[in-house]
Amino acid sequence: MFSYQPPVKHMQYVLSDVLSATDTLRVDAGYNEIDEQLVRQVLEEAGRFTAEVLFPVNASGDRQGCRFESGAVFTPDGFRDAYRQFVDSGWAALACDPGYGGQGLPHVLNCALQEMMISANHAWTMYPGVLHGAYTCLKAHGSEELKQYYLPKIVSGEWLVTMALTEPQAGSDVGLLRTRAVEGDTGTYRLSGNKIFISGGEHDLTENIVHLVLARIPGGPEGSKGVSLFVVPKICPDGSRNQVTCTGIEHKMGIRGSATCSLEFAGATGWLVGEPHRGLAAMFVMMNAARMLVGAQGLGIAETVYQNAARYANERLQMKAVDRPAERKDQPADPIALHPPVRRLLLSQRAYVEGGRMMLYWSGLMLDLAERHPIPQRRQDFEQMLALVTPVVKAFLTEKGFQGASDALQVYGGYGVITETGVEQYLRDCRVTMIYEGTNEIQAIDLVVRKILGDQGVRLGRFLELVRATVQAERTGPFAGHSECLSKLATELAAIARAVCESGTANLTPLHWVAGDVLRLMGHCIIGWLLLRSASASCNNREDDYAFHDERLETVDHYFAYEFTETHAALAVLRASFAQHGLSLTW
Structure with a gap:
């Protein structure tokens, strides 16, 4: 039976033995309360939540998918209850500022949480996936009024967030987007246009959805230099429904429990984030966080499929191994894990899981140091180093995650392509990670x-x-x-x-x-x-x-x-x- 066991022991090993994270966080990032016991407690509690709440609704969510009816989207059975438990347990606020209701814990622990959530249920994790990136973006570029109104709701998870960039003619080239924002009354704008491929653009998990939307203010420069960023809520502050409509959801090869939406903005009310025509720079804060998350997706998927491939290989008996151990000399067949070709597949998967976890957590630790190191020049150094490695985290870990899922299916042989075994879903879910977020x-x-x-x-x-x-x-x-x-x-x-x-x-x-x-x-x-x-x-x-x-x-x-x-x-x-x-x- 396909299963998921959070690798807490190896996570703690990476943080403590390889990266010396707790000492570094105390000395160089001002996390005086961090110690090994607290790290272990966070990892164990996160492991329980992901294994006992998220994983049980993963396969069923894939089979059921999302339902679209007259502009409304209904998530698979169990997703709403899982989200309620996520919010009630405070996971949304793990690495956010206590001033906005967060727990104020390190980003590197949030990386571990994200890995486990994705390992357990990639599709479900897409809904809260950009919460932290949106929080960081608004905290850095939003007005004080926007921060005070939106950040507590986002940090708590009471409201979910989307990142609305893509349009039918503007994918990787954001400079081609056509959505327009015309200045309205009392500091607001009216946005008109269409966005596609918006993860969580509509759903039934939260009452309000906060869209961060890229659009053009007439008269601005051409191309990406003329793009501005806006907050466009589904429900306006006065309680009225904004002019944002979901016009459909995509039917996909993977992450079927995640609603990938088309949105129409028909004169929707929005508020400018940051400076006019500087929206892409503000959005990059969120996009870089999203790229780290996608790297975690490659790792999380690779971890789960490796676990199951290793277990299956130790149970599946086929032929006699060329170097079979002496204690099996009277057995008619050996576990395929003893056959060198399968052993090599498994060790290759394990190498990229273990090395990939080190890469992701090292990056998370740099994010903490870039924000909190006491010396400004050192903060800048860590920020620059993180900028260098972020594309590697995203691309290398997703490429190796997909390869690992394919190798795991190979270990299963014919059973790997059967839906009930579970591994083929993870292969389908993983493929998109090499495409989205750049x-x-x-x-x-x-x-x-x-x-x-x-x-x-x-x-x-x-x-x-x-x-x-x-x-x-x-x-x-x-x-x-x-x-x-x-x-x-x-x-x-x-x-x-x-x-x-x-x-x-x-x-x-x-x-x-x-x-x-x-x-x-x-x-x-x-x-x-x-x-x-x-x-x-x-x-x-x-x-x-x-x-x-x-x-x-x-x-x-x-x-x-x-x-x-x-x-x-x-x-x-x-x-x-x-x-x-x-x-x-x-x-």
């Missing part, structure tokens, strides 16, 4: 052009300094071989950055052509670096739990032996492509 191709271009070329490789250089420090510490120890592999990749990435910067902006074609390969190299560098740190941590703590830490060390060895080799192919592509475009790439 396709993975756009994330790669963002990394190479806006981040590496944009600052002449300064941020990348700072990250590579962190990698080299770890490499130097492990150069003569038991992980010297892994350290050497990582050292070579760091050198190659530095050379790539130089080549990118030397190519300049005159001809971006070669950079766009190889951006995906650069992003994969960066993903492997981050995961390799963090797994090397975990190897050192497990080696030092092995006596505390031999079985647990030996499994971690096995993961690291497998990753560097079998997965890290992807970097060789990516480098070969880079050399060939740069040569094709008349550029030099040598080191």
Whole structure:
């Protein structure tokens, strides 16, 4: 039977042993109340909620889907009750400012919560998924009046939020949008236009839905520079129904319990957020949070399918393993987990789950430090580093999450394509993560052009300094071989950055052509670096739990032996492509 068991032990290991998160949060982020006991308590309670409340309505929500009737959307059975428990337990407010009703806990713990919610029920998690991003956006750019009115309701989860960007002709290119905002009375605007692919654009979970909408004020600049951001509530402050109508919902291959809506704004009342024509900059605060969430989606899905594939492989008996253990010599067949091809599939899944969790939580920790480090320059450094790695978190973790779901289905064999086994739903649910909130191709271009070329490789250089420090510490120890592999990749990435910067902006074609390969190299560098740190941590703590830490060390060895080799192919592509475009790439 398909199941989900929150990996609390490994989560705590990542936070405590690999990242030293509690010490860092106390010393550098002012979270004086944070200790190991509190972290464990939050993880365990979140695990209970996700496993006992969200997961039981996951498969049924997929089968039932959402229902659309005359502009109203009805979510699958059990979703409303699950949302009520989510709000009553205070999960919506976990990492929000106590001044607006939040619990004031670190963002990195919210990353763990998001991972578990997605592992248990991806479709349901889409509804509160942008709450924190919307809170951050309004807190940073909203007027005091908007903040006082909306933030307490958003923080508590009493009202849900949407991010309304996409239009039929304007997907990745927001500059093509046509929704108009005409100035009205008493500081309001009237918005007219159509939005599509709006997650949670209409539903029955909350009375009010707050739409954050991108639109054009007439007379503004063309393209994305002329876009403004507005708060457009379903229910206006005076209690009247706003002129926002759901005109339909999409029928999708995955996340069927999430209502993906088309919305019509027919002179709807809205309030400007931030400055006119500066809406995209304000919305990017929310979009970056959403991209972190999508990375968590890739990880969360990979975790659940790996758990089930591993359990199934240990139960399914087929043939005799080529290196069967002596205690099974009289058995007619062995668990497929003992067969090397299946074992390799499982270890590959586990490597990206464990390494991906480290990447996500490291990013969450940087978000805390970017907000709360006592030294302004250090806050800016962490903010810049987070901006560098956010496209990698989104694209690399979703790509590997989909690959993991496909590999898990492969472990199941013929049973994997049967609906009742559960794994095929997770494969369907995962596919969209490589598309929404900026396709993975756009994330790669963002990394190479806006981040590496944009600052002449300064941020990348700072990250590579962190990698080299770890490499130097492990150069003569038991992980010297892994350290050497990582050292070579760091050198190659530095050379790539130089080549990118030397190519300049005159001809971006070669950079766009190889951006995906650069992003994969960066993903492997981050995961390799963090797994090397975990190897050192497990080696030092092995006596505390031999079985647990030996499994971690096995993961690291497998990753560097079998997965890290992807970097060789990516480098070969880079050399060939740069040569094709008349550029030099040598080191």
